[in-house]
Amino acid sequence: MQDHETPLLAIHDLTREFKRRGEAFAAVDHVDLTVDAGEFIAIVGRSGNGKSTLLNLITGLLKPTSGSVTLDGRDVASLSDREISALRNTVIGFVPQSHTLLGNLTVLDNVILPAVLGGGGKAPVGRDPSTALGMTDDDGSLVIPSEAEESFAKTGDGSSVIPSEVEEFSETQVDPDMPDVIAPMHAAESHASEADPLVDRATELLTRLGVADLSACYPKELSGGEMRRVSIARALMNDPKLLIADEPTGDLDAESTAIVMHLLRETADRGTAVLMVTHDPDALAYVDRRYRMDRGALVLERSV
Numbered sequence: 001m002q003d004h005e006t007p008l009l010a011i012h013d014l015t016r017e018f019k020r021r022g023e024a025f026a027a028v029d030h031v032d033l034t035v036d037a038g039e040f041i042a043i044v045g046r047s048g049n050g051k052s053t054l055l056n057l058i059t060g061l062l063k064p065t066s067g068s069v070t071l072d073g074r075d076v077a078s079l080s081d082r083e084i085s086a087l088r089n090t091v092i093g094f095v096p097q098s099h100t101l102l103g104n105l106t107v108l109d110n111v112i113l114p115a116v117l118g119g120g121g122k123a124p125v126g127r128d129p130s131t132a133l134g135m136t137d138d139d140g141s142l143v144i145p146s147e148a149e150e151s152f153a154k155t156g157d158g159s160s161v162i163p164s165e166v167e168e169f170s171e172t173q174v175d176p177d178m179p180d181v182i183a184p185m186h187a188a189e190s191h192a193s194e195a196d197p198l199v200d201r202a203t204e205l206l207t208r209l210g211v212a213d214l215s216a217c218y219p220k221e222l223s224g225g226e227m228r229r230v231s232i233a234r235a236l237m238n239d240p241k242l243l244i245a246d247e248p249t250g251d252l253d254a255e256s257t258a259i260v261m262h263l264l265r266e267t268a269d270r271g272t273a274v275l276m277v278t279h280d281p282d283a284l285a286y287v288d289r290r291y292r293m294d295r296g297a298l299v300l301e302r303s304v
């Protein structure tokens with residue numbers, strides 16, 4: 001879709017207004033930004049200055065008041081819900097600020113899920129997580145629950161921008177007292193005689209993030225930092241063109257922060273554009289450009 005002339009992400013004169021006590025204000029105010037393949041960009045800024053709103057506009061969860069977002073050659077605001085879901089599962093990898101792993105799937109199956117849904121491969125025999133969760137439409141096509149959709153299911157107007165069938169898989173709606181819909185499997189048993197590329201890829205990502213030993217665990221058994229690292233593995237599973245990470249080191253110690261940041265840098269060096277919102281000074285050492293979001297305006301602070 002993208003040619004050599006066109007940036008992967010092109011944001012032009014983008015504005016999104018909300019109303020506060022009847023008065024309109026611009027949470028994102030005439031923002032311009034272009035990001036090419038392989039660039040690693042950080043956005044910093046105080047709370048309430050429009051960072052999440054900007055990410056929601058890029059991923060199509062919010063519609064702009066004016067201006068445009070072009071991602072991989074497509075005008076995001078003009079896409080249907082289904083097309084946006086497909087874009088989010090194939091072109092974008094998203095690491096949300098909140099935890100959105102699916103509680104009824106093991107760590108390994110959470111990481112594999114986007115690849116199964118995105119058509120990137122065939123699930124190992126007996127362990128297709130999408131089938132187990134019934135994630136198909138009436139017409140048999142796949143319903144795609146991306147992290148972004150689970151994290152930001154509502155628009156600023158309070159209206160839903162995602163198909164209702166997707167929302168029912170939000171982690172917040174998983175009842176912890178319900179029996180698991182997938183029976184727990186021991187790692188050794190589930191991987192025996194499997195030489196599946198999806199399992200291999202998921203395991204490699206989990207290994208690089210230092211959490212492969214947790215593959216057979218369920219999200220409720222993990223710490224916040226462990227869940228964060230599994231979310232990063234899941235976001236990278238489909239080898240996205242654009243990785244968006246909202247505070248990816250938010251609850252990590254210094255050692256885990258370095259592991260995650262090395263992986264994100266390496267991901268950019270391999271050609272994926274990485275867009276990260278962060279408050280973490282340690283994370284900034286790894287990026288190519290740093291912007292500050294200040295009352296909705298995006299200002300370039302530092303370029304390497």
Ligand SMILES: Nc1ncnc2c1ncn2[C@@H]1O[C@H](COP(=O)(O)OP(=O)(O)OP(=O)(O)O)[C@@H](O)[C@H]1O
Nearest residue numbers: 018019027046047048049050051052053155156157
């Ligand atoms: N749905 C909404 N309706 C009205 N105002 C909103 C809505 N969403 C965000 N805002 C307002 O827009 C502004 C920007 O919010 P946003 O969440 O984008 O900030 P942020 O920089 O991501 O903050 P944080 O770092 O705390 O996540 C804030 O003043 C917020 O109150």
